[in-house]
Amino acid sequence: MNIETQSCVITGKQQVSVTQQQVEWDGKGTLVRITRGGICGSDLHYYQEGKVGNFAVKMPMILGHEVIGYVAESDHPDLKPGQKVAVNPSKPCGSCKYCQRNQQNQCTSMRFFGSAMYLPHVDGGFTQYKVVDSAQCVPFPQEADEKVMVFAEPLAVCIHATHQAGDLHGKHVFISGVGPIGCLIAAAAKARGAASVVCSDISERSLRMAQQMGATATLHAADGDFAPYLADKGYFDVAFEAAGHPASLQRCLDVVCARGTLVQVGMGGAIPDFPIMALIAKEINLVGSFRFTHEFNTAVEWLAGGVVNPLPLFSGEYDLREIDAALQFASDKTRAAKVQLTF
Ligand SMILES: [Zn+2]
Ligand SMILES: [Zn+2]
Structure with a gap:
């Protein structure tokens, strides 16, 4: 036929x-x-x-x-x-x-x-x-x-990214770059029990979107006050880099706590001066995230069931x-x- x-x-x-x-x-x-x-x-x-x-x-x-x-x-x-x-x-x-x-x-x-x-x-x-x-x-x-x-597909990408960070229950989460993927990571992190989800971006419009998607606080990447998140070697248990930009990765390395986890989701080019010392000295777990496996089915369930809007x-x-x-x-x-x- x-x-x-x-x-x-x-x-x-x-x-x-x-x-x-x-x-x-x-x-x-x-x-x-x-x-x-x-x-x-x-x-x-x-x-x-x-x-x-x-x-x-x-x-x-x-x-x-x-x-x-x-x-x-x-x-x-x-x-x-x-x-x-x-x-x-x-x-x-x-x-x-x-x-x-x-x-x-x-x-x-x-x-x-x-x-x-x-x-x-x-x-x-x-x-x-x-x-x-x-x-x-x-x-x-x-x-x-x-x-x-x-x-379903972009949410599957984001649920997979949260799985790359392990258990998020009660964790403080930071997301740098809140286009559609960063926003869906915020929603997925909330759904998986994160205690707080702080989002940062250079666009006010994206930050408003992140709020609607479940961010507990938002900060402008250029003029937000990050000082509270830099104390004691960093505040967040988990950081997601979702902008694909070297400055955004640096920000994640700064605010994630020692022995915290940094998930790289944003696709950027090579970083000429990768801040290796921060990775070493704070013993950060740096992990990539690419597409998804069984998370596609989870995404369909969550969307049909209203877990994420x-x-x-x-x-x-x-x-x-x-x-x-x-x-x-x-x-x-x-x-x-x-x-x-x-x-
Ligand atoms: Zn896609
Ligand atoms: Zn195969």
């Missing part, structure tokens, strides 16, 4: 078009009718620069990895036509050493939606119909708000035929946080 589908395809820097394509359904896996998707920073990097880090767009690729929809056809008995699903964009190989250790986000042959890491590139989810592994479909209740459920981050929606306008708007960080597409 062949199905016509409209897809948002990128061919290079600032070259994106809506293309009519064919999807082949051969009775295996699940054919999903995608209804809604969220635009992520990586989609914006592909659009604005034609690449994410070292991975350049070398051939036409469907954008997008934050999508939901409903089952059109499936080989899985639990996925009846019409069942609403959040689509997990990760497809690990299942057999490499990391998959065997249950560390699927480290899979050496990961196929992740909308990624130019490999050739041929892996197509993303900004399309009307897509065939996926049935295991990638996480059902959610019919009555759940679709605008909310689209946050991501709607303060929602900035508007566009029809897929307005992909250009949507990407332009989403790129304007003074106006937009999370922009969604409808299919």
Whole structure:
């Protein structure tokens, strides 16, 4: 069976078009009718620069990895036509050493939606119909708000980041950089029992967003009074760096307490003068955080159950035929946080 589908395809820097394509359904896996998707920073990097880090767009690729929809056809008995699903964009190989250790986000042959890491590139989810592994479909209740459920993927990233810090119960948490990811980390940290969540950013607008997402206090990164958090080698048990900026990392190293944990989430370039002495002398546990594993299911549960309300981050929606306008708007960080597409 062949199905016509409209897809948002990128061919290079600032070259994106809506293309009519064919999807082949051969009775295996699940054919999903995608209804809604969220635009992520990586989609914006592909659009604005034609690449994410070292991975350049070398051939036409469907954008997008934050999508939901409903089952059109499936080989899985639990996925009846019409069942609403959040689509997990990760497809690990299942057999490499990391998959065997249950560390699927480290899979050496990961196929992740909308990624130019490999050739041929892996197509993303900004399309009307897509065939996926049935295991990638996480059902959610019919009555759940679709605008909310689209946050499953970024929330999964953030729940994973909090897991990288261990138990957060009763802990004092600092987040540097509160774009959508920093804000969702704030919400996830609260949900996991943090006693306080203090957020810092250079944008007043982002700080207001963080407050709506559960921050217990906010500080302007440039002129906030950090003195109380510097005493006794630092106040916070855990710091999350979510801006991807050297000054932000330095701030985290300053305010995290000795033997505290610093989780690096923000993607930045190389840091020429990494403050190694602070890391050594304060015995800071520095840990990276990349994508997610089982946290995708937790995110779907939390969103459907109202544990986290991501709607303060929602900035508007566009029809897929307005992909250009949507990407332009989403790129304007003074106006937009999370922009969604409808299919
Ligand atoms: Zn994303
Ligand atoms: Zn693997």
